[in-house]
Amino acid sequence: MLTADELERYSRQISIFGEEGQLKLKRTKVLIAGAGGLGSASATYLAVAGIGKMRIVDHDVVALSNLNRQILHWDSDIGKRKIDSARTKLKAANPHLDIEAVAETISEANAATLVGDCDLIVDAMDNFAARYVLNRVALDRKIPFFHGAVHGFYGQATTIIPGSTACFRCIFPEAPSPSPPPVVGVAPGIVGCIQASEVLKYILDIGCVLENRLLMWDGLRVEMNEIPLEKNPYCKDCG
Amino acid sequence: MKVTVKFFATFREIFGGDAREFELDEGTEVQNLLDLLSDSPQRRKELFDQAATLKPYVKVLKNGRNIHFLDGLRTKLEAGDVLSIFPPVGGG
Numbered sequence: 001m002l003t004a005d006e007l008e009r010y011s012r013q014i015s016i017f018g019e020e021g022q023l024k025l026k027r028t029k030v031l032i033a034g035a036g037g038l039g040s041a042s043a044t045y046l047a048v049a050g051i052g053k054m055r056i057v058d059h060d061v062v063a064l065s066n067l068n069r070q071i072l073h074w075d076s077d078i079g080k081r082k083i084d085s086a087r088t089k090l091k092a093a094n095p096h097l098d099i100e101a102v103a104e105t106i107s108e109a110n111a112a113t114l115v116g117d118c119d120l121i122v123d124a125m126d127n128f129a130a131r132y133v134l135n136r137v138a139l140d141r142k143i144p145f146f147h148g149a150v151h152g153f154y155g156q157a158t159t160i161i162p163g164s165t166a167c168f169r170c171i172f173p174e175a176p177s178p179s180p181p182p183v184v185g186v187a188p189g190i191v192g193c194i195q196a197s198e199v200l201k202y203i204l205d206i207g208c209v210l211e212n213r214l215l216m217w218d219g220l221r222v223e224m225n226e227i228p229l230e231k232n233p234y235c236k237d238c239g
Numbered sequence: 240m241k242v243t244v245k246f247f248a249t250f251r252e253i254f255g256g257d258a259r260e261f262e263l264d265e266g267t268e269v270q271n272l273l274d275l276l277s278d279s280p281q282r283r284k285e286l287f288d289q290a291a292t293l294k295p296y297v298k299v300l301k302n303g304r305n306i307h308f309l310d311g312l313r314t315k316l317e318a319g320d321v322l323s324i325f326p327p328v329g330g331g
Contacts, residue, residue, distance in 0.1 A: 038331045227325070
């Protein structure tokens with residue numbers, strides 16, 4: 001059941017989702033893998049949309065150089081754990097949110113446990129190694145993996161549905177060198193919002209999601225292009 | 240025959256624009272076209288590793304199909320083809 005507060009809080013979207021749809025969001029548990037730029041945008045919009053349960057994972061502490069893009073973290077948070085900063089802001093934005101904050105580095109050893117009973121994974125990571133690890137868990141659990149990544153003013157997103165779409169490894173068979181890219185804060189803002197939008201549509205089963213479609217955002221030219229994707233039959237993760 | 244190459248993300252800066260058109264001979268393969276694009280050491284380094292093989296995270300699509308699922312660098316180009324090339328985008 002939705003409370004009176006929730007009915008009013010979500011009234012502008014319940015007209016689209018229906019109360020049953022809103023309840024679906026409330027019953028869903030989302031893993032936000034990373035509390036950086038992408039995680040800030042996706043977690044914020046999912047929290048205020050009424051996602052009921054969220055587990056946010058990040059091992060890092062807030063640094064001054066994060067603040068141009070990681071909008072969940074403020075100047076007063078420098079030195080705090082990102083998960084604590086994120087939990088405080090998200091809970092303040094929506095007190096109905098049941099949020100677990102986990103300070104761990106995602107690895108093969110802990111990935112399955114970190115995913116736990118989450119219904120889906122939002123890829124808000126900043127490196128390919130962790131993405132491959134969670135891609136594998138998503139495939140094993142048959143839960144969707146909402147990929148997003150940014151570079152400068154550029155970004156990309158796709159929605160990976162195990163068994164039906166190309167997986168992350170099909171698209172990117174090998175990782176590039178792990179040098180930290182330049183990022184302008186608006187890029188993860190835009191891509192994180194696209195990921196959140198994909199999550200909502202997937203849960204509510206409305207519209208269509210970026211299945212086998214890699215969306216490329218070019219903020220310099222204000223262009224979106226789409227690249228069709230195919231499963232790789234020889235993929236070492238899903239083939 | 241005319242073939243269009245479209246670049247995405249940072250490749251737009253590295254390869255000088257959103258798209259370039261090439262007039263090629265019949266039977267030209269993707270490898271030949273990528274060699275044409277590699278007209279400076281920096282551009283070559285973006286596409287190929289030291290063994291002159293295409294870097295695995297550089298995606299090359301012919302009319303929307305990854306050449307990985309066609310004949311790789313030996314994929315033949317045809318008149319009107321659009322080749323899309325893009326780099327890895329990995330930040331969060």
